[in-house]
Amino acid sequence: MIKDAAPRVFWTDQPGAPGPWSPLRGRTTADLLIVGGGFTGLWAAVLAKEENPACDVVLVEAHSVAYGATGRNGGFISDSLTHGLGHGLNLWPTEIDTLLALGRENLAAIAAFAEAHGIDADLHLAGKTTVAVEPYQVEELRKAEKLHREHGEDAVFLDLGEMRADVDSPTYLGGLRVRGTGGVLDPAKLAWGLARVADRLGVRVFEGTKVTGLRQAGSAVEVATSGPEGAAVIGAKQVLLATNAYPAPLRRLRSFVLPVWDYVLVTEPLAPGQRESIRWPEGQGLTDAGNQFHYYRLTADGRVLWGGYDAIYNFGGSGEEQRDASHNLLARHFFETFPQLHGLRFTHRWGGAIDSTSRFTPFFGTAMGGRVAYALGYTGLGVGASRFGALVGLDLLARRSTERTGLRMVRRHPVPFPPEPLRWPVVEFTRRALARADADEGRRGPWLRLLDRFGIGFDS
Numbered sequence: 001m002i003k004d005a006a007p008r009v010f011w012t013d014q015p016g017a018p019g020p021w022s023p024l025r026g027r028t029t030a031d032l033l034i035v036g037g038g039f040t041g042l043w044a045a046v047l048a049k050e051e052n053p054a055c056d057v058v059l060v061e062a063h064s065v066a067y068g069a070t071g072r073n074g075g076f077i078s079d080s081l082t083h084g085l086g087h088g089l090n091l092w093p094t095e096i097d098t099l100l101a102l103g104r105e106n107l108a109a110i111a112a113f114a115e116a117h118g119i120d121a122d123l124h125l126a127g128k129t130t131v132a133v134e135p136y137q138v139e140e141l142r143k144a145e146k147l148h149r150e151h152g153e154d155a156v157f158l159d160l161g162e163m164r165a166d167v168d169s170p171t172y173l174g175g176l177r178v179r180g181t182g183g184v185l186d187p188a189k190l191a192w193g194l195a196r197v198a199d200r201l202g203v204r205v206f207e208g209t210k211v212t213g214l215r216q217a218g219s220a221v222e223v224a225t226s227g228p229e230g231a232a233v234i235g236a237k238q239v240l241l242a243t244n245a246y247p248a249p250l251r252r253l254r255s256f257v258l259p260v261w262d263y264v265l266v267t268e269p270l271a272p273g274q275r276e277s278i279r280w281p282e283g284q285g286l287t288d289a290g291n292q293f294h295y296y297r298l299t300a301d302g303r304v305l306w307g308g309y310d311a312i313y314n315f316g317g318s319g320e321e322q323r324d325a326s327h328n329l330l331a332r333h334f335f336e337t338f339p340q341l342h343g344l345r346f347t348h349r350w351g352g353a354i355d356s357t358s359r360f361t362p363f364f365g366t367a368m369g370g371r372v373a374y375a376l377g378y379t380g381l382g383v384g385a386s387r388f389g390a391l392v393g394l395d396l397l398a399r400r401s402t403e404r405t406g407l408r409m410v411r412r413h414p415v416p417f418p419p420e421p422l423r424w425p426v427v428e429f430t431r432r433a434l435a436r437a438d439a440d441e442g443r444r445g446p447w448l449r450l451l452d453r454f455g456i457g458f459d460s
Contacts, residue, residue: 037061
């Protein structure tokens, strides 16, 4: 079913990428060095220059801008900073109102920035629908509707008929339609637009430049790099790490990040009759309600992007950009969900690593006497939350006491994952427990209940 799909990322398989920028050569200095050319790094570079145009900002990226999760995700954007309202309420009940307000403010700022700078990222703030595909999920979504409404969100439960009148699939038993909390976009176009703004503001960007080490050198941080031009060195007054799923130059941070591999398919554009057969007039993103869930949405040119379900952790954190087993499973699930689209071809398939943490939310901190800051671990919701993460990182470097830095989410780290060789079997055992829960009407066994008690989990 995937034989016609090109092994390339749909978003970046289009013209319009900025650059390329040359690798770093020799030695240079910086007031602020940003490690990572994804959303966190790009937002940090732009925000730092907007705050202080005189600041000499350098951004280094091991591959190319938007190479990692930034360019490989499904193109969903959310105002949630806490992996969903229910999860945030469980972890930080006394701060949930502040977290919701900051998340809504953050999403509005992203939309305003794109408009102000003429970035056409196909941003469509139509919210999201979560669909019930098992009977037990129907009641869960009814409860979730009440929770969203209690916190001022536009949420409505859809029964079977209402759900299928909106988006038509024989697998749907109901749904929860939430508007105003996010939407969909083209992540590559947003990242490329940010990179162009950074370039105009005077940020020095170096692609093909991998950071291999950090060490304190007096009042500065000496950063060693490697690239096609050989080794190079940056003497930076401050450093912000935005490596996410890729190994952080500070080894102690790696125990908090689990690189989970996720897979995606994209179809050819739907013909008018095919689009009519599934309806979907508002073009919102959809997910289903299980532990192992699919996420899917329409693209600007009328394709369906379909991803998720498999969340693969390989021993040692390695992964495959192409995994036939996962892509074939996705294809089978796609046609089970939309049998009326039988015969539709897939044009693109890919995989990428998600920087998951044990609490499903990012973590923050400093090192080397406050000269190094980090913002990592978005667990699949980084398209929007990465701007917030960049702001937190800049606050920490400036030693600013703000509403953001006062949050418990910022002040406390998640529980670390165990090291190998224990990590892989623990994660695999948890994955199987989640699958059993999905097969047993959502009932969570002893292992999952124990993890829940300590706020620990595994997700993409």
